[in-house]
Amino acid sequence: MAQDPVETADGTLRMVERIQAHLPQMSATMSKIGELLLSEPSAPLELSITELADRAGTSAATVTRFCRQLGYPGYVQFKVAVAADSGRGEPDDQWRTEIGRTLSPTDPPQAVLRTLLNAHIRSLRATAGTIDLHECAVVAKRIATSRHLDIYGTGGSAAMADELENRLYRIGINAHSWGDVHAGLASASIQDEGTIAIGISNSGRTKETIEMLGRARTSGAFTVAITNRNSSPLGQLADVCLTASVPEQYLHPADLSAKHSQLFVLDLIYLLVIQQDFTDSVNKIAASARAVSGHRRFASADREGTAS
Amino acid sequence: MAQDPVETADGTLRMVERIQAHLPQMSATMSKIGELLLSEPSAPLELSITELADRAGTSAATVTRFCRQLGYPGYVQFKVAVAADSGRGEPDDQWRTEIGRTLSPTDPPQAVLRTLLNAHIRSLRATAGTIDLHECAVVAKRIATSRHLDIYGTGGSAAMADELENRLYRIGINAHSWGDVHAGLASASIQDEGTIAIGISNSGRTKETIEMLGRARTSGAFTVAITNRNSSPLGQLADVCLTASVPEQYLHPADLSAKHSQLFVLDLIYLLVIQQDFTDSVNKIAASARAVSGHRRFASADREGTAS
DNA sequence: GACGTCGTGAGAGGAATTTTCAGTGGCACA
DNA sequence: TGTGCCACTGAAAATTCCTCTCACGACGTC
DSSP: OOSSOSOTTOSOSOHHHHHHHHGGGSOHHHHHHHHHHHHOTTHHHHOOHHHHHHHTTSOHHHHHHHHHHHTOSSHHHHHHHHHHHHHHOOTTTTTOOOTTOOOOTTOOHHHHHHHHHHHHHHHHHHHHHHSOHHHHHHHHHHHHHOSEEEEEOOGGGHHHHHHHHHHHHHTTOOEEEEOSHHHHHHHHHTOOTTEEEEEEESSSOBHHHHHHHHHHHHTTOEEEEEESOSSOHHHHHSSEEEEOOOOOOSHHHHHHHHHHHHHHHHHHHHHHHHHHTHHHHHHHHHHHHHHHHTTBSSOOSSOOOSOO | OOSSOTTTTOSSSOHHHHHHHHGGGSOHHHHHHHHHHHHOTTHHHHOOHHHHHHHTTSOHHHHHHHHHHHTOSSHHHHHHHHHHHHHHSSSSTTTOOOTTOOOOTTOOHHHHHHHHHHHHHHHHHHHHHHSOHHHHHHHHHHHHHOSEEEEEOOTHHHHHHHHHHHHHHHTTOOEEEEOSHHHHHHHHHTOOTTEEEEEEESSSOBHHHHHHHHHHHHTTOEEEEEESOSSOHHHHHSSEEEEOOOOOOSHHHHHHHHHHHHHHHHHHHHHHHHHHTHHHHHHHHHHHHHHHHTTBTTOOSSOOOSOO
C-alpha cells in the first residue's frame, strides 16, 4: 500500500478528489464506501466507523482499509481530514458542478464548459496529489543521462508521445517517438543498458505499446510506463510506472481529462529534465526558438515562445 | 452549562474565539487546557484525549468537561470542529505560489509540481472565462454539418491537430490533420464552401499554418483559428478565432500551460460537436472502443475507454 | 483440479472516550 | 474553630470505538 507515500498530509488534495483518484483501482466493496462518501461527503463527521460501515453495507475493517488506501493512517485521521475539507468550503460555488456528472445532450454550452473545467482541474489535482515525485526525479535523471530515449505510444497516445519527443528533442535529448509497431519494435530491439524507453498508454493495456516496451526491456533499456491506471500490464512490465489519475469513472468529461493528466505528467518530467542541466537546456530552447522564428510572420518584439 | 446551546456547529465562531470567550469563567485546571489550545490550536488534531490531558497536566475527564463547556458534545466532535477551523484557515497557502513565478534550477520537485499545477489551473480557468461560447457553438455546428474538415498545425501544434483529428474521426467527422505544409496546401486548395478548416498555432504567427488556412479560405472553406493570442495574424485571417488564454506572460510554466489551454478548447469543441448528434456519436464512440479493445491485453471487465 | 492471491467480514484485542464515584479543598455559617 | 456544603478534580470502571488477525470464499493461474 505504498502509493502516495511521501506527504500524506499535503493539504491540497481534497478528500473527494482523493477518492476519485483511487476509485478506479478499488475493489467492489471499497468503491461502495467511496461512492457513499462522494454522495455524502460529510458523513464521516457524524458517524463512527461502524456506523459508516453499516451504511455502506460493509464492515469496519474494510473502512479502515479504505482510509489506508487513501493515504491516511486510520479512520480518525481521515475524519480530521474530511473536517478540514468541509471547513475549507467550496470557493467558487457557482462554477462547481456535481461530481462525476456526465454530460447530457441538452446541456447548454455554458454547462458543458463548466463541467469540463471542473473535471480537468480535479484530475490535475488528483494527479499532482498521487504522483510519486521521487520516481519522477529518477526518470528525469535517467533521461538526462541516457544516450537515447525511445517513446512508444499508439492511437490516442501517439500525439502525447510526439509531444514529449518534440519537447525533449528541443533541449538536446536524443528522443524518438514511435507510433507504428513495426518501426517501434525495430527500434526497441536495438536498445541497451545505456538507453531508456517510455511507453504511454491511457489504459495501460494497449497491446502494441506493451510489446514495444517489453522488447526494449529485454534489450536492456530502463523502462518507464505512463498510464492512467496504476496496476496495469504496462505498469507491471516497466521499471518505473508513473500514474496520471483520472477521477471519475465514467465516460464523458473524464475521458478527456485523462489526456490532460497525462500531459501534466509529461510537463513535469520535462521540467525536471531541464533542471538536470538548467543553463544548457535554456540555451537550447532559446536556440530552437530562434530557428523557428524565421517561420513567423511579423515576428513579435516581446518574446518568442518555443512552440508554434 | 447551556450557553450557546443551539448551534454548536454554526460555523461562524471559531474554536479559538470560543475558548477566549469562556476562559474567564473557567476554573484553574480548565483554563490550563484553554491556554494550551490557544498556543497550539492544532494540538487536538494529532493528540488523543489522554495525551492532550497529559500535556495540560490534567486528566482526560477534565478535557471532556472542557469540551462540553465550550458547547461540543464530546472530544471527538471538538476535534472535528478544530479540524474544520484549520481548513478554513489559510486556504492553500502552502501550495499557492506567487503568480507567474518562473522555475529556478534549484527548486525541489515538490515546488516544480506545485508551480506547474497552479499555472495550469489558472490558465484553464482563464480560458474558460474568456472563450466565446457562442462562437464555439457556431464552430461545432459547422463541424457537424460540413462535408469535410481540414486541420492544420505544425511543430508543437501538430500533436494537437492530430489529437483533434483522432477524436472527431471517431465520431464520424471526416477530419484530416496536416502537419506538412506541402500536403496541407494541396488539401487546402481543394476545399470549398461545404467544408471547414481549423488552424492551430500557439503564437498565431506560424507561417506554414497561416499559409494553409489562408489557402483554405480562398478556396471557400469556413475557417477557424485556435491560438493563444487573440490578435494574431492567424486569428485575423480566420472567420472565427478561438483564443486559449495563457495568463502569465513569461516563459516557463506558462509555455506548458498553453498546451493545456489549447487542449481544453479542443475538448470543448469536441463535446459540442457530439451534442449535435448525441446518440449517433455515442454509438460510434462505443463502436470504435470495441474495435480497439481487441488490442488490449486482459481486456478488463469494467469498461473500455476510447483512447489507448 | 490443486494452488496461490486477493478481498472480505467476524471477532479478538487494545485504545480511546465517557461516565461514575470518591477524595480534596475552599468557603460560609454556626 | 468546627461543620457541612459544593464545586472541582482525577482514578478507575464502563462503554464505545478502532485496528489487527485470521479464516473463508471467489477468482484466476498453473
